[in-house]
Amino acid sequence: MLKIAMAQMEVIPGHPDQNTAKILAMTADAKKQAVDVIIFPEMAVPGYLLGDTWEQSSFLRDCESCGQDIIAASQGITIMFGNIAMDWNKKNNDGRVRKYNAFFTAQDGRLIQPDSMPYPYVIKTLMPNYREFDDTRHFFSLQKLARELGTTPDQLISPVTLKIRGQRYQAGCLLCEDGWSDNYEMEPLAMLQHASIDFFVNSSASPYTLGKNDKRNRVFGQQARDAKAPLFYVNAIGLQNNGKTIYTFDGSSTAYNGSGEVCATAAEYQEGLTVIDLETMDTLPAATPKEEPDIAHIYRALHYGIRHFLANIHMQKVVIGISGGIDSAVAAALYAKVIGPENLLLVNMPSVFNSETTKGLSQQLAENLGCQYMIVPIQQSVDHTVEQLEHTPMTHLSDGTTCQLNISSFVTENIQARDRSARVLAGAAAAFGGGFTCNANKAETTVGYSTLYGDQSGFLAALADLWKHQVYALSYYMNKTIYGREVVPQGIIDIVPSAELSSAQNVDEGKGDPLKYPYHDYLFRSFVERWEKATPEDILEWYAAGTLEENLGCQPGIVQQYFPTPQAFITDLERWWNLFTGMAIAKRIQAPPILAISRRAYGFDHREAQNGPYYTRRYKELKTKLLNQ
DSSP: OOEEEEEEOBOOTTOHHHHHHHHHHHHHHHHHTTOSEEEOOTTTTTOSOOGGGGGOHHHHHHHHHHHHHHHHTTTTSEEEEEEEEEEEEEEOTTSSEEEEEEEEEEETTEEOOOTTOSSSSEEOOOOOOSTTOOHHHHOOOHHHHHHHTTSOHHHHOOOEEEEETTEEEEEEEEEGGGGOOTTSSOOHHHHHTTSOOSEEEEEEOOOOOTTHHHHHHHHHHHHHHHHTSOEEEEEOEEEEEOSSEEEEEEOOOEEEOTTSOEEEEOOTTOOEEEEEEGGGGGGSOOOOOOOOOHHHHHHHHHHHHHHHHHHHTTOOOEEEEOOSSHHHHHHHHHHHHHHOGGGEEEEEOOOTTSOHHHHHHHHHHHHHHTOEEEEOOOHHHHHHHHHHHHHSOEEOTTTOOEEOOOOOHHHHHHHHHHIIIIIIIHHHHHHHTSEEOBOOOHHHHHHTOSOTTTTTOSSOBTTTTSOHHHHHHHHHHIIIIISSSOOSOHHHHHSOOOOOOSGGGOGGGTOOOSOOHHHHHHHHHHHHTSSSOOOHHHHHHHHHHTOHHHHHTOOTTHHHHHOOSHHHHHHHHHHHHHHHTTHHHHHHHTSOOEEOOSSSOSBTTBOOOOOOOOOOHHHHHHHHHHHTO
16 A cells, blocks of 8 residues: 655745744654655745745755755655755846756655656746746746757656655656646646556645635546546645735645545645545545535635734734724624634724714624724814814915915815824724724725725735625624624624715715625626626626626626616716726725735736726727717
């Protein structure tokens, strides 16, 4: 029997010393279990999302040294692990040292060279350069190496031959993207199938994305079935980032038998060894994935991400400004579960525009959570700011004339939002010994429905990759499943969403945000999350054809309900497109880091430039036609 262990470990980005210690500890544990082969994730030594840390030669040498420690530990066991590999005598295209995203196989204190590779390690072939990935910036691919050597990748891609207890095994080794080859000109796994492969390994550093695991089971299961050989997918857990966007790595390492069935899966977000006997995989019962709603996966990703992010920045206490609205209530319930109510301070900051309804709901939420709570009215300080600005002379130094600023109601709204965050929450957080949150959802973030240095401030925007309907779903899920009682008051769930910054947003009169979330959630999602991103031209094409709701995925009939005429529809579309591609970009650039959940989160995951709105020729033709009908 060949015993193979999938080593699902937390990879700490930028800390090869800690990662190596974990690899050595898990290897020692595997030896105690008489494991023959232990497989670790991609870039298990350095971490994956490191930014330009890859440009530090001293860091690279440290990773190389750590790799030697792992190789030395391979006495009596075969260790397969991901690390950065350098050819110090060659250069990348940027003139820096040649770097490969590599997969090493060590046995009895030495490396095993793949049959046709020029180096004693497997080199990643496919370099993802979309979403959060930026591999071509740092790593030299096998494709480039093949061209440099005057050959082709299929001549270099080859199995790793293992000799264990007198028996030979051919392992087909792939690195993450090499198994997701649909949109590439070549398929590394197919290039390995000319050899007699006993099992495949896909060593990955694959961030969590909603729905990704179901797709992976389909894709990788099919690959194992087509190759008629088992496939071991070994993924990391942990938290990694590229500055503006934070990604959870959920693990979910999975073994597929030669029929493509899942026969073993590691638990999400948990370290550990999953040990399988290679020869008995086809006899194991298929492991049926647990049926759960999407919101359960979202909750686990958020909980894990918040907990690890707080640990990374050494923050133990959190302040949340609560308004009586759904976003801040869900944020409060989340953080209370992560850090405990004793480390959570909720602050209600009413002005004259806040109703007794929302003030009462804020108090009820704090009582339900059992956390610390305070009320800090802001009307006096807002009035003082307005009075100062309106009555302080503004002098033209060229001729000595003076005039006064006029503070409009809109400016007063922004003064309220900034007073709450920049003054009250910032001061309360400093005194409490923690930080304060940004509670924005993805719809608000999309069109900049927030105030710079006001409600868009905070150390982390944990909900900013959730659409409004997902925030509501999360409130129901936490009440029913996580807490088992009503923590987020039903009144908060039922009340109209409103910023309560003016009399035009009076919730007791049913007045609220200008966003029609049952429609705008889906419209905005088409701008951001579609692989072929929608533009106003696409939206008008679908509107004219009567297929808009089908293409967006929103409720049938809702467009006519909100916008009875083409003029009303187009006015709304242009209002939000102008903001999405205009001022909202400036706000997103200055926004806190966002915890990624979806297939496209704001930040480095959605790269954008401040170029202003643009409407295509076809859009203008469609607009004219629709308005002249």
